[in-house]
Amino acid sequence: MIVKERKKTEKAEGIVSAKRKFIWNMIGSTANAFSSFILLTCVTRMNGSSDGGVFSLAFSTAQFLASVGCFEARAIQATDIRGERRFVDYFSFRALTTVLMMFCAVIYVLFSGHTGEKAAVILIVCFYKAIDCMSDSFQGLFQVNDRIDLSGMALGLRVILSTVIFGIVLFFTHDMVWGAVSMCAVSILFLSIFDWSISHRYGTLREKPEFSSMKSLLFACLPLFIGSFMASYIINAPKYAIDTYLNDEIQNYFGFLLMPAFVINLFSLFAFRPMLTSLAVSWEEKNRKNFYSIIGKSVAWILFLTVGGVLGAYLLGIPILNAFSGLDLGLYRWDLVLIMLGGSMNAFITVFYYVLTVMRKQLLVLAGYGVGFLSSLILAPLLVRNYGIHGAAVSYGLPMMITALFFAVCIGIVTKKAQR
Numbered sequence: 001m002i003v004k005e006r007k008k009t010e011k012a013e014g015i016v017s018a019k020r021k022f023i024w025n026m027i028g029s030t031a032n033a034f035s036s037f038i039l040l041t042c043v044t045r046m047n048g049s050s051d052g053g054v055f056s057l058a059f060s061t062a063q064f065l066a067s068v069g070c071f072e073a074r075a076i077q078a079t080d081i082r083g084e085r086r087f088v089d090y091f092s093f094r095a096l097t098t099v100l101m102m103f104c105a106v107i108y109v110l111f112s113g114h115t116g117e118k119a120a121v122i123l124i125v126c127f128y129k130a131i132d133c134m135s136d137s138f139q140g141l142f143q144v145n146d147r148i149d150l151s152g153m154a155l156g157l158r159v160i161l162s163t164v165i166f167g168i169v170l171f172f173t174h175d176m177v178w179g180a181v182s183m184c185a186v187s188i189l190f191l192s193i194f195d196w197s198i199s200h201r202y203g204t205l206r207e208k209p210e211f212s213s214m215k216s217l218l219f220a221c222l223p224l225f226i227g228s229f230m231a232s233y234i235i236n237a238p239k240y241a242i243d244t245y246l247n248d249e250i251q252n253y254f255g256f257l258l259m260p261a262f263v264i265n266l267f268s269l270f271a272f273r274p275m276l277t278s279l280a281v282s283w284e285e286k287n288r289k290n291f292y293s294i295i296g297k298s299v300a301w302i303l304f305l306t307v308g309g310v311l312g313a314y315l316l317g318i319p320i321l322n323a324f325s326g327l328d329l330g331l332y333r334w335d336l337v338l339i340m341l342g343g344s345m346n347a348f349i350t351v352f353y354y355v356l357t358v359m360r361k362q363l364l365v366l367a368g369y370g371v372g373f374l375s376s377l378i379l380a381p382l383l384v385r386n387y388g389i390h391g392a393a394v395s396y397g398l399p400m401m402i403t404a405l406f407f408a409v410c411i412g413i414v415t416k417k418a419q420r
Contacts, residue, residue: 021191037324043055050248053250060239065101069134072224087199100111102127121176142202226369263340268301272351308339321336352404356407
């Protein structure tokens with residue numbers, strides 16, 4: 001059953017074309033994925049490799065802590081086709097988790113020993129991602145109402161504007177702190193003008209949030225959040241190991257090698273994200289044929305992207321990265337290939353994660369991420385300390401592969417039980 005509110009809105013606005021949804025989702029996802037690469041390139045080119053390493057660590061930390069800010073409420077919100085909770089409950093819950101995110105950022109800076117500009121950049125970039133977490137709540141509202149085009153528009157335009165302003169400010173000041181502050185200012189302004197105004201078509205924030213609804217959301221999201229938190233650590237574990245055992249310049253080198261890894265996950269989401277609500281509806285209505293078809297198409301698409309991505313990385317990856325960064329990464333061609341394979345595993349993890357979420361098997365998600373988390377906790381420090389960037393590349397991909405395989409086995413078991 002589709003939410004009544006969505007039906008009313010569709011009648012009033014007319015059916016939005018699938019092409020428009022695909023294009024804006026693609027623009028939003030691409031802008032978000034490429035923004036970190038462009039920001040890091042700007043810092044490295046204008047301020048040097050050492051500052052690039054600082055910014056790479058700051059952005060990775062912000063993305064890691066964004067798992068606290070988002071608390072994986074988007075996965076529940078975007079598949080809430082029955083309308084079990086109101087938007088005001090989702091939004092109020094997200095406000096609380098965002099405050100918790102910034103508290104964690106302060107604790108991290110205090111205990112990491114970072115001071116001065118490095119500490120300031122980390123905190124401000126974390127605040128920028130906190131704004132992103134608040135915007136994500138609006139995007140979830142648009143998506144559950146089958147307006148993923150608005151989700152992509154909200155994300156894409158805000159990220160593009162913030163990135164451009166950062167580059168302009170950095171060009172004139174060469175100051176990462178002012179650049180990061182300008183990103184935050186633009187983000188807040190855009191969220192207020194765009195997300196807030198459009199949200200009134202689909203949900204209201206004038207009602208009082210219900211504590212019982214937010215409490216149930218907490219318990220629904222908790223396994224997913226713990227899993228997402230561990231997943232973020234899996235992705236960033238090599239960077240934290242580099243920060244401990246190596247230096248900011250090496251951090252910058254690895255940051256650029258890591259950038260192409262998002263490409264496979266990005267392009268896989270182009271196809272999968274617009275089908276997420278249909279996946280939820282198919283499972284809810286026991287339309288197993290369509291449910292399995294969506295999963296099968298997604299897996300086949302990721303395999304196709306993996307072959308193209310790995311070949312592209314081996315043949316063209318290093319020259320392109322050298323051209324953008326101004327660095328010499330020629331010694332790390334095979335490391336880039338390993339990282340791309342890790343990116344492929346990450347794409348499988350993302351799709352399987354959403355499948356298990358639609359099935360409401362959050363505990364299996366938690367178990368899978370737990371296995372990957374423990375492996376990265378052991379492998380990343382060990383391999384980076386002994387093998388440098390080469391070890392970092394291996395410790396990025398191997399825990400991803402373990403997690404993806406675990407999820408695949410779980411989906412197979414659950415679907416077999418459902419068939420019986």
